[in-house]
Amino acid sequence: MDLLSILSNSFRGALGPEAAIYALAAVGLNMHFGYTGLLNFGQVGFMLVGAYGTAVPVVAWGLPLWVGILIGIACAIVLALLLGVPTLRLRGDYLAIATIAAAEVLRYIYRSEWAEPLTGGVFGITQFANDFYDLNPYSSRLDLGWLSFSPTALWVMTVGWGATFLACGLVALLIHSPWGRVLRSVREDEQAARSLGKNIFSYKMQSLIIGGVLGALAGSLMAINTQALTPDVFMPILTFYLWTIMILGGASRIMGPVVGAIVFWFLLTFLDSFLRQIIGDGLIGLESSDVGAIRFAAVGLGLMLLMMFRPAGLLGNQKELRLDVR
Amino acid sequence: MSGDQERHELEPDVLAERAELVDAEHDLGEQELSVGARRAAEALTGVAPEPGVAKPDAILVADGVVRQFGGLTAVDVEHLEVQRGTITALIGPNGAGKSTFFNLVSGFDSPTRGKWSFNGTDITQLAAHKIARRGMVRTFQLTKALMRLTTLENVMLGATGQGGESLWRAPLRFLWRAQERDNVTRAEELLERFNLTHMRDEFAGTMSGGQRKLLEMARALMVQPDLVMLDEPMAGVNPALTQSLLGHIQALRDEGVTIVLVEHDMDVIMSISDWVICFAEGRVIAEGRPDDIRRDRAVIDAYLGARRSLKEDPQ
Numbered sequence: 001m002d003l004l005s006i007l008s009n010s011f012r013g014a015l016g017p018e019a020a021i022y023a024l025a026a027v028g029l030n031m032h033f034g035y036t037g038l039l040n041f042g043q044v045g046f047m048l049v050g051a052y053g054t055a056v057p058v059v060a061w062g063l064p065l066w067v068g069i070l071i072g073i074a075c076a077i078v079l080a081l082l083l084g085v086p087t088l089r090l091r092g093d094y095l096a097i098a099t100i101a102a103a104e105v106l107r108y109i110y111r112s113e114w115a116e117p118l119t120g121g122v123f124g125i126t127q128f129a130n131d132f133y134d135l136n137p138y139s140s141r142l143d144l145g146w147l148s149f150s151p152t153a154l155w156v157m158t159v160g161w162g163a164t165f166l167a168c169g170l171v172a173l174l175i176h177s178p179w180g181r182v183l184r185s186v187r188e189d190e191q192a193a194r195s196l197g198k199n200i201f202s203y204k205m206q207s208l209i210i211g212g213v214l215g216a217l218a219g220s221l222m223a224i225n226t227q228a229l230t231p232d233v234f235m236p237i238l239t240f241y242l243w244t245i246m247i248l249g250g251a252s253r254i255m256g257p258v259v260g261a262i263v264f265w266f267l268l269t270f271l272d273s274f275l276r277q278i279i280g281d282g283l284i285g286l287e288s289s290d291v292g293a294i295r296f297a298a299v300g301l302g303l304m305l306l307m308m309f310r311p312a313g314l315l316g317n318q319k320e321l322r323l324d325v326r
Numbered sequence: 327m328s329g330d331q332e333r334h335e336l337e338p339d340v341l342a343e344r345a346e347l348v349d350a351e352h353d354l355g356e357q358e359l360s361v362g363a364r365r366a367a368e369a370l371t372g373v374a375p376e377p378g379v380a381k382p383d384a385i386l387v388a389d390g391v392v393r394q395f396g397g398l399t400a401v402d403v404e405h406l407e408v409q410r411g412t413i414t415a416l417i418g419p420n421g422a423g424k425s426t427f428f429n430l431v432s433g434f435d436s437p438t439r440g441k442w443s444f445n446g447t448d449i450t451q452l453a454a455h456k457i458a459r460r461g462m463v464r465t466f467q468l469t470k471a472l473m474r475l476t477t478l479e480n481v482m483l484g485a486t487g488q489g490g491e492s493l494w495r496a497p498l499r500f501l502w503r504a505q506e507r508d509n510v511t512r513a514e515e516l517l518e519r520f521n522l523t524h525m526r527d528e529f530a531g532t533m534s535g536g537q538r539k540l541l542e543m544a545r546a547l548m549v550q551p552d553l554v555m556l557d558e559p560m561a562g563v564n565p566a567l568t569q570s571l572l573g574h575i576q577a578l579r580d581e582g583v584t585i586v587l588v589e590h591d592m593d594v595i596m597s598i599s600d601w602v603i604c605f606a607e608g609r610v611i612a613e614g615r616p617d618d619i620r621r622d623r624a625v626i627d628a629y630l631g632a633r634r635s636l637k638e639d640p641q
Contacts, residue, residue: 177490178506184475199455
C-alpha cells in the first residue's frame with residue numbers, strides 16, 4: 001500500500017477542477033437554501049442549461065466561447081423565471097417539486113433525438129472550448145514532488161477557484177447589506193417580511209436568479225473542463241452531492257460550500273484510492289467495480305455522523321441551529 | 327459558567343418589569359385621562375353608538391367587505407370606519423371574523439367583494455407589502471420573530487425606503503452607509519423604549535414569548551406607521567408585561583398613531599379602548615364607547631355572555 005500516492009490523489013481531488021466546479025454550484029445553492037430558504041432540488045438543471053448554453057453556440061453556430069458563456073447565463077435566468085414565476089408565490093415545497101422535475105425534463109429534452117442537431121443527443125458534443133485553452137498562461141506542470149497538476153488542470157483550477165472566491169465575495173457583500181437582511185428575513189418568516197413592507201416575491205426571484213446563474217457558470221466550467229458534454233452527466237444525484245457539500249461545510253455560511261467541496265472531494269478520492277489499493281493488494285475480497293458504490297456509501301455514513309455530532313456543518317454556528325425555528 | 331451568565335442577563339429584565347409594574351399601578355391610581363385619550367374622547371363626542379356609524383376623521387373606511395370560504399361567509403361588513411388617533415378594539419367570539427377582517431384590510435387575504443380605503447386612498451386589492459409601506463402595519467396573533475436574525479436586525483428590517491435593499495446598490499456600501507447609520511440610531515431608540523437594549527445582538531430566537539411581543543411592536547413602529555393593527559397583543563403574556571404593553575399602546579396613541587386591536591381580555595379592552603367594535607358571525611353587531619358596549623344587549627348575547635351564549639357558540 002502506497003500511502004503517499006493515496007494522499008497525493010486525495011489532495012488532487014480536493015483542490016482539482018471538479019472540486020472548484022462543485023463549490024461554485026454549491027455557492028449558488030447556498031444562496032437559495034442557506035440565505036433565502038428556497039428548496040431548490042434541481043440545481044443540476046441550472047448547470048445543464050449553463051453547460052449547453054456555452055457549448056451549443058460554439059459548435060452549432062461558430063460563435064466565440066465567451067458569447068456561449070453569456071448565453072449559458074441567459075439560459076439560467078430564463079429557467080429561473082420559468083420556475084419562479086408560477087411557484088414562488090406558493091408554499092416552499094412547490095418549488096422543490098418543480099425544480100427536481102424541471103431538471104430531469106431538461107435532461108431528457110437535451111438528450112432527445114429531436115434536439116440532436118444542436119445538442120448531439122446522447123452522444124453529446126466535444127471540442128468547443130479551444131478558445132479557453134488558447135488563453136492558458138501555464139506552460140509547464142506544477143510539480144511539488146508528491147503532488148502535481150497538468151497545465152490544463154492548473155488553468156481550469158485557477159479560473160474555477162477564482163470564480164468561486166469572487167462569487168463568495170459577492171455573496172458576502174450582498175448578505176451583509178440591507179438586501180441580505182431582507183433575504184434572511186424571508187428565510188425566517190415570509191409573512192413577517194411582507195407585513196413590514198417587503199416584496200418577498202421579488203426577493204425570492206432575485207435569489208433564485210443569482211444562485212441559478214452561479215450554477216450555470218459551474219455548468220459552463222464543467223463542460224469546458226472535460227471538453228465533452230453529454231446530458232447524462234447531469235443526473236439528479238449531482239444536485240444531492242451539492243446539498244451534501246453545502247450541509248457538510250455549513251449552510252448559510254459564506255465559505256461553507258468551499259470547505260464542503262474540498263472535504264467532500266478529499267474524502268471521495270481518498271476512499272477511492274484507498275479501496276483500490278487494498279483491493280489491488282488482495283487485502284479484502286472485493287472487486288474494483290464495487291469501489292464507486294462503496295465510497296458513496298461511506299460518504300453517506302460520514303454525513304450521518306456529521307448530522308449527529310455537528311449538525312450545523314463544519315463552519316456552521318451550532319448555537320444558531322439550536323434555535324427553535326418556528 | 328453558562329448558568330451564571332443567564333442569571334446576569336435575567337436580572338435587569340426582572341427589575342425593569344418590576345419598575346414598570348409599579349409605574350403602571352401608579353398610573354391606575356391617578357385615573358387621569360392621558361392627552362391622547364382626552365383628544366380621542368373629544369373627537370368621538372356626538373358619534374352615535376350604532377353599527378356602521380360615520381366618524382368625523384376616519385383613517386380606515388371599509389365598504390361592503392365580504393369574504394366567503396366556500397359556503398361560509400366569514401366576513402360581511404357593510405360599513406366600518408376607524409377614527410384617526412384612537413385605540414379601537416375589535417371584540418367578538420372566536421370565529422366572528424375579526425382576524426379575517428384584519429387579514430383582508432392588511433392585504434394578507436383577498437375579499438370576495440368590497441372595498442376599503444386608508445388615509446383617503448383606495449387600497450383594495452393592493453399587495454400587502456404596499457399597504458405596509460403606506461403606513462398600515464399589522465402584527466400577528468402568533469408572534470413572528472425572525473429567529474436567526476439578531477434583535478437589532480429584526481427592528482432594522484422595519485425601516486422603509488432603504489436604498490441598500492435594492493440588489494444593485496447592496497454591494498456598494500458607500501451608497502447606503504449613512505442611511506444605515508440613521509436607521510441603527512432609530513432602531514436603538516426603539517429597543518431602549520421597549521426595554522430590549524440588552525438583547526440587541528442576541529438572536530431573536532433566544533427571546534421569551536413576552537419579549538417577542540415587544541420586539542414585534544418595536545419592529546412595526548420602525549415602519550413609522552399611521553395605523554398599527556395588533557392581533558391579540560396580550561395573548562400569553564404575564565400580567566406585569568400586559569401592563570407594560572398597555573402602557574406602550576397608550577403612549578403610541580398619545581403620539582397620534584391610530585391603533586386597531588383584536589383582544590379577548592375584557593379588562594384590557596375596557597381600560598384602554600376609546601372605541602369598541604363588536605363582531606359576531608362576520609358582521610358588526612355593535613359599536614360604541616366601552617361603557618356603551620358593556621350595556622349593549624346584542625354584545626351581551628353574542629359575546630360577554632348571557633346564559634344561552636355558550637350553547638349557541640359553535641366553538
